[in-house]
Amino acid sequence: MAPSAMTRWTKSLSDAQPVSYWLDDPGRPAPEPALTGDDRCDLLVVGGGYSGLWTALIAKERDPRRDVVLVEGREAGWAASGRNGGFCAASLTHGVANGLSRWPGEIAKLEELGARNLDEIEAAVKRYAIDCDFERTGEIDVATAPHQVAELREMYEEMAAHGLAGSARLLDADAVREQVDSPTFLGGLWDRDGVAMLHPAKLAWGLKRACLEQGVRIYEHTPALELASAGAGMAVRTPYGRVFARQVALATNIFPSLVKRLRAYTVPVYDYALMTEPLSDDQLAAIGWQNRQGLGDSANQFHYFRLSADNRILWGGYDAIYPFGGKVRAEYDHRPETYAKLAGHFFTCFPQLEGVRFTHAWGGAIDTCSRFSAFFGTAHKGRVAYAAGYTGLGVGATRFGADVMLDLLSGERTERTSLEMVRTKPLPFPPEPFAWTGVALTKWSLARSDANGGRRNLWLKTMDKLGLGFDS
Numbered sequence: 001m002a003p004s005a006m007t008r009w010t011k012s013l014s015d016a017q018p019v020s021y022w023l024d025d026p027g028r029p030a031p032e033p034a035l036t037g038d039d040r041c042d043l044l045v046v047g048g049g050y051s052g053l054w055t056a057l058i059a060k061e062r063d064p065r066r067d068v069v070l071v072e073g074r075e076a077g078w079a080a081s082g083r084n085g086g087f088c089a090a091s092l093t094h095g096v097a098n099g100l101s102r103w104p105g106e107i108a109k110l111e112e113l114g115a116r117n118l119d120e121i122e123a124a125v126k127r128y129a130i131d132c133d134f135e136r137t138g139e140i141d142v143a144t145a146p147h148q149v150a151e152l153r154e155m156y157e158e159m160a161a162h163g164l165a166g167s168a169r170l171l172d173a174d175a176v177r178e179q180v181d182s183p184t185f186l187g188g189l190w191d192r193d194g195v196a197m198l199h200p201a202k203l204a205w206g207l208k209r210a211c212l213e214q215g216v217r218i219y220e221h222t223p224a225l226e227l228a229s230a231g232a233g234m235a236v237r238t239p240y241g242r243v244f245a246r247q248v249a250l251a252t253n254i255f256p257s258l259v260k261r262l263r264a265y266t267v268p269v270y271d272y273a274l275m276t277e278p279l280s281d282d283q284l285a286a287i288g289w290q291n292r293q294g295l296g297d298s299a300n301q302f303h304y305f306r307l308s309a310d311n312r313i314l315w316g317g318y319d320a321i322y323p324f325g326g327k328v329r330a331e332y333d334h335r336p337e338t339y340a341k342l343a344g345h346f347f348t349c350f351p352q353l354e355g356v357r358f359t360h361a362w363g364g365a366i367d368t369c370s371r372f373s374a375f376f377g378t379a380h381k382g383r384v385a386y387a388a389g390y391t392g393l394g395v396g397a398t399r400f401g402a403d404v405m406l407d408l409l410s411g412e413r414t415e416r417t418s419l420e421m422v423r424t425k426p427l428p429f430p431p432e433p434f435a436w437t438g439v440a441l442t443k444w445s446l447a448r449s450d451a452n453g454g455r456r457n458l459w460l461k462t463m464d465k466l467g468l469g470f471d472s
Contacts, residue, residue: 021275021360022201035219041069047251048072049081053207054402060214073223077204083364090118090194094372130206133309139195139294143187147454148298227258250386254367264428268365273316275360286352371426
């Protein structure tokens with residue numbers, strides 16, 4: 001990138017606020033009081049992101065008499081649930097390709113359950129009057145290099161061969177640019193029904209309100225510090241008290257699990273995003289985008305982008321930063337060198353938007369596991385359930401994970417708990433320095449693959465054979 005171009009593009013960041021656009025909202029609800037003293041309940045949910053909020057809400061829907069408490073270390077939706085791109089996908093497996101490679105015998109059932117889960121999210125948004133800008137517009141995977149055009153065609157043909165193409169539509173260069181006009185687009189695969197766009201923080205806040213209305217007691221600014229058996233149930237210690245519960249659902253995702261043996265199964269990968277100022281009518285007309293789909297390019301180091309309700313463009317992805325030691329720290333939430341890189345990529349994709357400014361720039365940690373999709377299980381003789389490892393596609397899949405946790409706590413065998421996906425675990429990550437070295441080598445290899453027509457080197461081929469993955 002030439003210095004003059006870098007200077008021109010980074011000027012667009014001069015007024016960007018270092019906070020998630022979604023969370024920078026005057027309508028943000030006030031936090032609930034912290035727990036002081038002891039409390040008792042039937043079910044304690046630890047974590048106030050999507051995973052925990054769905055678990056608490058569905059638990060009350062299944063049994064309104066169940067006494068449910070939720071504790072959250074900061075405020076509901078403040079972490080990944082308030083910082084993501086707002087792509088609510090039906091896929092439970094981080095895409096059909098990942099599902100086919102790992103659970104080919106179950107992929108039809110997994111796709112069916114995922115579609116049903118997205119329908120149930122849409123129904124809950126209507127039932128609880130959650131104003132979260134829910135738009136079921138679908139998503140286009142776009143090709144920006146010739147080899148990606150062939151890969152999208154192969155993916156579509158494989159989906160069709162397994163009866164999974166559904167409403168998907170393969171687009172040539174003219175067809176994809178008719179939907180969204182960028183000189184970099186060479187083709188696309190449009191999933192027209194399997195993805196919704198939404199305001200992620202408003203979804204979390206709406207779920208919080210729904211939980212309170214159903215009688216869930218929520219304590220915010222109440223981190224869970226320790227989990228231990230207590231008679232026939234469990235006890236969780238917090239800074240100013242304890243919660244005694246018959247059962248516990250752990251929905252802490254990227255944060256260190258209270259079940260220590262699970263900590264090796266996830267690592268934090270930091271993802272970053274920019275948000276533009278609202279586009280004028282002329283600027284919007286210059287790029288089309290009348291159908292408001294979410295978009296993602298097909299590179300290993302990929303970007304995701306979408307329109308907000310007020311016609312801003314969110315532009316995120318590409319860099320995936322793993323901090324040595326796997327720590328989750330506030331200083332990792334911002335990375336100016338990544339913001340500058342993203343700004344340059346944005347104007348390369350949409351040169352017709354030269355002069356647009358960015359108003360927000362932020363980042364956050366994704367709970368990544370080696371199989372790219374959630375894993376589940378129980379601890380403490382079935383009194384504790386957990387779900388983690390959503391790897392960036394948790395906006396929709398966390399609701400399914402909530403159902404799985406509640407199924408596991410019930411002790412009953414269901415179509416969800418019978419799945420191989422639910423019954424098996426991913427491979428854990430190795431200790432340092434091997435984890436950092438492996439991630440760095442994989443990122444370097446993926447970048448080379450993008451630059452060399454998608455050809456995968458020996459390291460990536462070995463990772464493929466072992467069922468290990470990492471992308472942006």
